[in-house]
Amino acid sequence: MKDEIKRRIIIDTDIGGDPDDATAIALTLASPELAIEGITTVYSDVDYHARRVARLFELAGAPPVPIYNGLSETLLRNRNVSWTSDADTQDEEGEGDALDGGPQPADAGSAVSFIVGSIMASPGEITLVCIGPLTNIAAAIIVEPRIIDRVKQIILMGGVTRLGDNGAELYPVEHNIKCDPEAASVVFGSGAPIVMVGLDVTSKARITREHCRRLIASGKPVNAALADVMERWLVRIGEDSTPMHDPMAMALAIDGTLATTRRMNVRIDYDHREGTGQTVAVSDPRSPVEVCLDVEADRFLNLLFDRLCKEE
Numbered sequence: 001m002k003d004e005i006k007r008r009i010i011i012d013t014d015i016g017g018d019p020d021d022a023t024a025i026a027l028t029l030a031s032p033e034l035a036i037e038g039i040t041t042v043y044s045d046v047d048y049h050a051r052r053v054a055r056l057f058e059l060a061g062a063p064p065v066p067i068y069n070g071l072s073e074t075l076l077r078n079r080n081v082s083w084t085s086d087a088d089t090q091d092e093e094g095e096g097d098a099l100d101g102g103p104q105p106a107d108a109g110s111a112v113s114f115i116v117g118s119i120m121a122s123p124g125e126i127t128l129v130c131i132g133p134l135t136n137i138a139a140a141i142i143v144e145p146r147i148i149d150r151v152k153q154i155i156l157m158g159g160v161t162r163l164g165d166n167g168a169e170l171y172p173v174e175h176n177i178k179c180d181p182e183a184a185s186v187v188f189g190s191g192a193p194i195v196m197v198g199l200d201v202t203s204k205a206r207i208t209r210e211h212c213r214r215l216i217a218s219g220k221p222v223n224a225a226l227a228d229v230m231e232r233w234l235v236r237i238g239e240d241s242t243p244m245h246d247p248m249a250m251a252l253a254i255d256g257t258l259a260t261t262r263r264m265n266v267r268i269d270y271d272h273r274e275g276t277g278q279t280v281a282v283s284d285p286r287s288p289v290e291v292c293l294d295v296e297a298d299r300f301l302n303l304l305f306d307r308l309c310k311e312e
């Protein structure tokens with residue numbers, strides 16, 4: 001695929017012990033439609049996130065891309081940032097797993113400056129795929145509000161509306177928004193074109209140990225590492241399956257027809273108690289925010305695993 005028709009993306013990630021960030025980045029590396037301009041890390045130990053990204057690229061045999069350290073603390077520095085293992089957080093250390101112990105990549109500079117500079121230099125060209133708390137993106141909007149009109153799209157994993165057929169089963173607050181609700185409020189209220197990939201759809205696509213076996217059978221070192229992270233995660237959470245939250249956001253950068261969306265205004269409902277950060281969505285045909293309400297889960301999982309396991 002010629003470079004000029006590739007979709008240019010920046011990935012903003014809090015990659016940790018949950019396998020979904022790593023799987024999303026591996027999907028990107030297996031997708032000729034996408035060109036990674038750079039990777040930005042966000043929330044808690046951004047050096048640690050960068051080392052895991054570097055290790056993933058090594059295992060995939062992919063040419064390295066610049067990795068920019070983002071903000072460790074939340075936008076207003078008013079939330080407890082989790083730096084240690086906690087079963088309720090996704091950013092915990094994947095201690096001892098196959099992505100642990102990667103080289104510390106050279107810090108390419110400020111994530112926020114990179115996001116602003118990239119979008120301002122290429123109006124209408126850059127898509128942000130946000131798979132962590134929205135601190136870097138909110139800071140970028142505050143530093144340079146003109147990116148709101150110049151970003152091609154912000155595809156973000158985060159939030160939950162509970163408006164689909166699985167709504168009753170879903171917890172009303174989602175991790176990425178809960179971690180930094182003030183940042184999420186800045187982003188959702190900005191007027192930028194957003195696709196919100198929330199728990200409503202990501203909960204519908206789960207991987208099992210059978211998927212891990214398929215990854216291992218592919219014989220690729222990067223897939224063996226993903227399987228290791230996945231299997232450890234399943235043990236850690238005590239489940240037989242886990243949702244592919246972040247890879248679904250990436251898949252929508254490849255094929256937007258995987259999900260059905262509705263234009264809605266999304267307000268972040270929060271206060272200073274812990275655990276707040278609901279995404280309250282109300283239908284509005286004029287809204288720049290498209291909320292995913294349903295997904296073709298089987299087609300998504302087929303896309304994901306066909307690409308990861310494709311023979312070279």
Ligand SMILES: [Ca+2]
Pocket residue numbers: 013014015020021090131132246
């Ligand atoms: Ca993530």
